[in-house]
Amino acid sequence: MDELVLAKLNSMPDRLVLKENYRPLALYLEAKQHFQQYESIKLWEQDVDGLAKSPTYRPSESFTALSECVFKMLLQGKIPTKQMLREAFVDYIDTILYEVEPLIKKEEQPAAPELEIVEKVQIERPEQLTMEETIEQAIDNERIFTTFNYGYNMVRNTVSSNKSFNEHGDGVLRSELIDPKGNLTGKAELRLDTINLPKGDEATLWLNLVQSTINAFDELTADLLDIISHMWLVQEKDEDGYINFHSDEVLKLRHENIDDKPLVIRERDRFKIMKRVAALSSIWLSMREDNVKVVDRATIKDDEDYDFTTFHRMFDINSVKVAYDKKTGEPKGIYELKVKPAPILRSYFDATLRTFVPIDLKIIQYSYNNQRELKRLGRYLSYQWKVRTLSRTLNQAFKIKTLLDAIDFPSSYNGVAIRERLEHTLDELVKDKIIEEWYYKESVDEERVGKRDWVRKYWSELSIMINPPKETIEINKQKFGHVSELIAKGQATELLSNDLSSSEYTKLEETPKLQANTPLSPESVGLLIEELKLSIRGAAAEIGISHSTLIRYVSNEAKRSNKSVLEKLKKWFKEHAENL
Structure with missing residues (x-):
């Protein structure tokens, strides 16, 4: 040495x-x-x-x-x-x-004797999916995956609020990427000259979208960053690495179908999606890597002390498609485009799947307007559970101050309102099965509540235990070489999707017979499929649901009861059971 x-x-x-x-x-x-x-x-x-x-x-x-x-x-x-x-x-x-x-x-271990060299078996990764299959699979799995990378999450925090960008003397809107320790690690600029399109309706409509981007940074924009990143990881790409992105598919993903409410796609909803995609494509990043030291923002006098000169576009847009009014022929808006993360963003995905975090689809479906607390805390906990699974500290409590920082309640809230909102948010996350349970680690001294500065000096220093669902823990423990493998693993019985018959799916020494008065259950549906000699895909097609949804139901792995699915199952089950 x-x-x-x-x-x-x-x-x-x-x-x-x-x-x-x-x-x-x-x-x-x-x-x-x-x-x-x-x-x-x-x-x-x-x-x-x-x-x-x-x-x-x-x-x-x-x-x-x-x-x-x-x-x-x-x-x-x-x-x-x-x-x-x-x-x-x-x-x-x-x-x-x-x-x-x-x-x-x-x-x-002692060196083993030399053996005959055997040619390695090539294990193929799961095939990449179409856009429609990608969205369907995310809905069936009730989750998407986003990167665990620290730099990516700083970028995500930046696009979650339009307060992040401030106009400078040169008229350029910029945002500083600051880590929790106060270190400046990058900058983002909002540029309106993002892509070059041929003159015509596409160019005009895209320019209109881009010019409205300054008001398009919010929690929905941050969700779209996650959704596009997830889609790019698993979806089929063209020869240049672009994926198809359709506003209707994203609206389908964000649609909550628990009460069997049909999805109604309105033009303004499409505009909200595409406006935010335009905002993401208008961001240029400059991130500092190993060759430049990280400095404390307070010590910077001007940009010369910490020179950010190389900016890279965050997303590339290849082409856009315009919807026209059938009667008038007038262009209504952009509904589909081709997109890919630029290299500076893709670098955050070039790692083993251990660095990816499952995000419950319910978090994506929460309203970015009136359910902001649920969305922010749900995602923060998802990230933390990944960290704590890796570090084996799942039994560690959360400081209330840390949770308040993550949610970022409006400054107009008083102490009583903040406490009520936090406890209500945690209760709702339990109700939606995003967390298993929560409780104060130590009892709240109600006599101290309401006293002068009680939130800062007392309550915010208390700790809360928040436990994740067992399914979340198991997913975070899994280690795969590619995100497609984890998504495939999330549907463990997806091996049945190649039209295996139900007799191959369930091996029983003596198959029980279905009785006419047998109630609907995962077991009785499995028996009915068996007696009808249907494949999983064939049964799913008759019922009117996806084969993976049927697999999850029969396997008793469905995390939430979906009213629409249950109604279709009941109708199908009743019709066939009566004819046996």
Whole structure:
């Protein structure tokens, strides 16, 4: 080990950003005290020396896993300091051990005798879906997936409020991307010259959309960022990487069908969607990576101290389609387009699925106007449950102050209203099965409630236990190489979708007979399908629901009762059961 480099590293302040050549050594020194019992620590020392001598050196599997776990998963690609590394090992040692120990034990096993080399079997990923299939699958699974990446979530927070963008002296609307510690890590600009379209109705309508974008940053815009990102991950793409995006499909995804209310698509709803897509495509980002230090915003005097010069478009738009009035022939608006995340945004998806977070579809369906608290807290908890699953801290309570920061209640609310709204929001999330249960970790001293400054000095410092549903925990534990694999796993019985007969689906030593008076249930529907000798797809087509919805019902995996689905099942079941 280079003693001079070691001495320089030891002399550096704990909060000083580490240059790339110091990071392997800093990581090794911090890990050494936690892995002293393993022989691999000697191998890691060799890895550090090898990396210092040659950029092409290939470190051991365990040290590679250690680096990826700490730098990519836990620090989320942020530029590290010695203090950040120390805190990562203190706060997430269980996660680090979980990721690294299996490889250490593998390396410490005696070398196995050489065996005949067998050609590796290529495992194909699930085929990418059409736009319609992507939306149908998200509805059936009752969730979409969004990236866990820290940078992506800062961008998402920026587009969730039009207060984020402020006009500067040059007339350009800009927003600063600030992390929770007050560090400036990027900038966003709103530019109206986003795409070039041929002159005509498409260009005119698109320009009208773009010119209205300043008022289009809200929770719906942030949801659309998640939806487009999810669609791009799993949907089929053209040769240039674009996906089809249709406003009607998104409205279908956001439509809550619990009360069997038919989806009515209005022109103004399409406009709201496309207006926000135009807003997303008008944003240009400049994010700082490893070669530039992160600085405290308070220390910046002007842009020369922290130069943001390279901006990249966030979304690329390839083409748009216009709807025309059938009677007059007048253009009514844009309803479909081709879109893809630009490279600066796609970089947040180039990782294993461990870095993706399931978002309950109910959170997307909440109104961005009058259910904002449910939407913001539901998404915050989804993110936190992913973090806590990885770090094995699901039993850790939430500070009320932290929850209030996440919801961001209006400043006009008084203390009593804030408490009532928070408790009501948590109750509603339980009702909608987004959280399993919640309760105060310690009893509220009602005598202190209502006193001067009681929210800040007392109540906000209390803690609340919020437990996720078991299904959420299991999904967060799953580890796959591609988002399509997780979505496919979410429908574990989707293997039946290739028109397997129900006899292949349910193997019974002695199949019971369906009785005329048998009530509707997942078991009785399965038996009826068996007796009718139908395939899952065939039965679903007769009932009028998707095959994956039928699979979830028969498997008793449906998370919520859907009135429309149940009515169709009852009607179909009654008709066939009477004829047996």
